[in-house]
Amino acid sequence: MNLRKGMSMDDLISIVLPIYNGEKYMKQSIDSVINQTYANWELLIVDDGSTDNTAAIAREYAEKDNRIKYYKNPQNMRLPKTLNRGFSLATGDYLTWTSDDNYYYPTALEKMYTTLVRQNAEFVFASCDVIDDLGRVVECIMVSDRARKLIVGSNPVGACFLYSRKVYEVVGEYDPEMTLVEDIDYWQRICIQFEPVCLGEKLYAYRWHDSALTSTMRKDMFNKTLEKMLLKNRPGFGNLDWESQYYYYRGLYNCRKNSGDKENPYIAKYFLYKTIYFVRYRVSNKIRRTLQSLQ
Numbered sequence: 001m002n003l004r005k006g007m008s009m010d011d012l013i014s015i016v017l018p019i020y021n022g023e024k025y026m027k028q029s030i031d032s033v034i035n036q037t038y039a040n041w042e043l044l045i046v047d048d049g050s051t052d053n054t055a056a057i058a059r060e061y062a063e064k065d066n067r068i069k070y071y072k073n074p075q076n077m078r079l080p081k082t083l084n085r086g087f088s089l090a091t092g093d094y095l096t097w098t099s100d101d102n103y104y105y106p107t108a109l110e111k112m113y114t115t116l117v118r119q120n121a122e123f124v125f126a127s128c129d130v131i132d133d134l135g136r137v138v139e140c141i142m143v144s145d146r147a148r149k150l151i152v153g154s155n156p157v158g159a160c161f162l163y164s165r166k167v168y169e170v171v172g173e174y175d176p177e178m179t180l181v182e183d184i185d186y187w188q189r190i191c192i193q194f195e196p197v198c199l200g201e202k203l204y205a206y207r208w209h210d211s212a213l214t215s216t217m218r219k220d221m222f223n224k225t226l227e228k229m230l231l232k233n234r235p236g237f238g239n240l241d242w243e244s245q246y247y248y249y250r251g252l253y254n255c256r257k258n259s260g261d262k263e264n265p266y267i268a269k270y271f272l273y274k275t276i277y278f279v280r281y282r283v284s285n286k287i288r289r290t291l292q293s294l295q
Contacts, residue, residue, distance in 0.1 A: 011117075013041040013109055013162070014092030018082040022100030023053040025207065030061050030068070032103035038110035039246035043068045046086040049076040054100075074193065080174040080182040087168060094237055096162045101207040104160070108203035112162040115199055123190050125161040128239040141206065143198045148191060149244045152237055153251025157187045157196075160204035167194060177230055180222045185229045192236035227255035242283065246273035 006277045015033055019026060033043050039207060045058045045068065058070040073082060073088065083097060098104065125147075130139045141158045150156040171189045178185040190196070230251050240248060253270035256263075 001244075007260060009038055009040050009113075011040065011093040011113065012091065013038065013096065013113065014087070014090035014096070015041055015043045016083060016086030016090060016097040017043060017045045018048060018049065018079055018097065019045060019049040019054055019058075019100045020052045020076070020085060021052045021054060023050075025101040026054065026057055027052055029098060029100050029103050030058075033098070034065065035106050036104060036109045037107050038113055040091070041067060041109060042092060044086045044089055045144065046071045046082050047072040048078070048082045049073055057208070061088060065225050075110060078176070078179055080176040080179055080224045083182070084173040086113070087173070094162055097170055099159070099199075099207075100248075102159060102211075104204070105203050106162060109162070111201065112160075112201060115197060116162060116164065119197055121197045122167050122194045123161070123163040124199060125157045126199035126201060126203040128158050128160045129202050129208045131205050131207050133207070133209065135205075135207075137205075138208070139157045142200065145198045147196050147198060149241075150247050151191045151196075152234070152240060152244050153189055153247035155184045155187065157183075158204075159206040161187075170194075179224060180218075181229050184226070185233065188229070188233045189236070192233065194224065203228060208224060223255045223259040242273060244278050245269075246277040249273050 017026075017029065017033075022029075030043065030045075033041065045055055045062070047070070049057065049072070052135060055072060058068075062068045062070045069089075072087070073085065076292065077085070086097065087095060094116070096109075096112075108126070112126060115124050116122065125142060127141055127142045129137045130141060132138050141157055143149065144156055167190055170193055172185065174219070175185055176182075183205045230248065237244070249266050250269040250273075252266040253264060288290040
């Protein structure tokens with residue numbers, strides 16, 4: 001990629017890699033950072049108390065490349081606090097984090113960085129492939145430029161993103177009370193303050209494990225925390241149009257539905273805005289397409 005006149009790759013990108021017993025896939029994740037076309041980065045591996053070979057692998061990489069740094073938590077702190085420790089140590093102008101079982105495509109950092117600079121933006125996210133345990137692509141997550149509307153009730157960001165230090169200074173740390181939805185909570189808090197930019201190109205491989213949210217207890221905790229998060233952040237979005245109201249109440253409705261609750265306090269408003277959404281968006285689009293075909 002040729003940078004436009006006046007642009008450079010002097011800005012440092014800090015990548016935090018929180019990890020817990022990640023020996024199986026972590027080499028692929030770290031190698032994908034090393035192989036980036038954007039070379040001015042630092043990788044901060046923060047070990048949350050691993051008991052496998054994670055520490056040895058991380059130290060080996062750190063000894064070979066001074067851009068890689070390894071830190072180990074004194075005890076298991078869980079993901080939000082581990083991320084917060086990593087970012088408190090980061091020195092970059094731009095920030096992101098990745099997972100030990102996922103990996104970047106070679107131009108990911110360069111393309112996200114140049115997008116932010118060219119558009120004078122603070123937060124960008126990109127599409128990604130979803131892979132299975134064997135590394136086979138099973139589907140893809142395509143981001144939408146309607147993220148500002150979707151974000152009030154769902155997670156349109158995905159797993160490949162980059163934001164400026166200004167975002168970190170304004171939004172602050174990841175919330176330890178939002179474990180399991182700490183990323184979605186952070187994206188909401190960013191979008192309340194900043195306009196997101198979407199990259200349709202797939203720049204990342206996200207590994208889906210069948211066991212990711214399979215336990216009943218984990219699913220229940222996820223849905224309860226997600227509902228708490230949606231209610232907490234709602235005032236920050238101010239007045240919502242009918243479409244955003246639909247996404248918001250759909251998110252709340254699904255939290256209760258997926259928890260198996262027989263009584264759902266959001267059902268009336270969900271179906272109200274769902275009807276409005278269908279009539280005003282779906283039907284109007286169909287009529288417009290029909291009229292265009294007759295011209």
